[in-house]
Amino acid sequence: xxxxxxxxxxxxxxxxxxxxxxxxxxxxxxxxxxxxxxxxxxxxxxxxxxxxxxxxxxxxxxxxxxxxxxxxxxxxxxxxxxxxxxxxxxxxxxxxxxxxxxxxxxxxxxxxxxxxxxxxxxxx
Numbered sequence: 001x002x003x004x005x006x007x008x009x010x011x012x013x014x015x016x017x018x019x020x021x022x023x024x025x026x027x028x029x030x031x032x033x034x035x036x037x038x039x040x041x042x043x044x045x046x047x048x049x050x051x052x053x054x055x056x057x058x059x060x061x062x063x064x065x066x067x068x069x070x071x072x073x074x075x076x077x078x079x080x081x082x083x084x085x086x087x088x089x090x091x092x093x094x095x096x097x098x099x100x101x102x103x104x105x106x107x108x109x110x111x112x113x114x115x116x117x118x119x120x121x122x123x124x
Contacts, residue, residue, distance in 0.1 A: 001026045001027065001113070002024055002025070002026040002027050002029070002032065002098050002112070002113040003024065003025045003026050003113075004022055004023070004024055004096050004097070004098060004113055004114060004115035005022065005023050005115055005116070006020060006021070006022045006094065006095065006096055006115045006116065006117060006118040007020070007021045007022075007023070007118065008020040008021050008118060009093075009094060009118030009119045009120045010119075010120070010121070011121045011123060012086055012120070012121070012122055012123075013086075013122070013123055013124070014086060014087060014088060014122055014123065014124045015085060015086065016086050016122070017082070017083060017084045017085075017086065018083045018086065018120060019080060019081065019082050019083070020036070020080065020081040020083070020094055020096075020118060020120070021078055021079075021080055022034070022036075022078065022079045022080075022081075022096030022115055023076075023077060023078050024077045024078070024079070024098065025077065029074060029077040030053055030054075030074040031053055031100070031102075032053060032098040032099060032100060032102065032113075033050060033051065033052050033053050033098070033099040033101065033102030033103060033104055034050065034051050034070075034072060034079040034096060034097070034098055034099070035047065035048070035049065035050035035051070035070075035096070035097045035099065035104070035105075035111060036048040036049050036050075036070060036079075036081045036094055036095065036096055036097075037094070037095045037096075037097060037108055038090075038092035038093065038094045038095065038120075039092055039093050039095070039117075040089075040091060040092040040093075041092075043092075045095070045108050046061065047061050047106035047107075047108070048060070048061055048064055048068065048070075048081070048094070049061065049064065049068055049069075049070035049081060050070065050099075050104035050105070050106070051070045051071065051072055051079065051104070052102050052104060053102040055071065055072045055074070057104060058070050058104075059104050059106075061106070063089075064083075064090075067083065067084050067085045067086075068081060068082065068083050068084070069081070069082040069084075070082075079096055081094070081096075083120070086120075086122045087122060088122050088123070088124055089122075090120060090122050091120060091121050091122050092119075092120060093117040093118065093119050093120075094117060094118050094119075094120050095114055095115055095116075095117045096114070096115045097111035097112075097113065097114050097115070098111060098112055098113040098114075099111045099112060100112050
């Protein structure tokens, strides 16, 4: 079992930045691939970014490529999402997720554990 807790959401103006953190506890964090998904009101959950267990491989949704960066610190059992140049369409609840196979899949069904989510609101 892995417990995930997200931090760092909030209200930011268009063009601003936020850094989300996801702290993990339970089974060995470094064994899991990690990802961030988001869900806007009335929309389906969508993939944002993923990172392998080692941190050496990442992938991003086209909508955030070049603006968002996913990283991890296995010594701190934490994964991060640095979000720059935020747009109103980035407004959503952001979730971190853990995958035992480290697949970096864009399909949320592949993930075994989820955090409770943190709200990010980008206003103009």
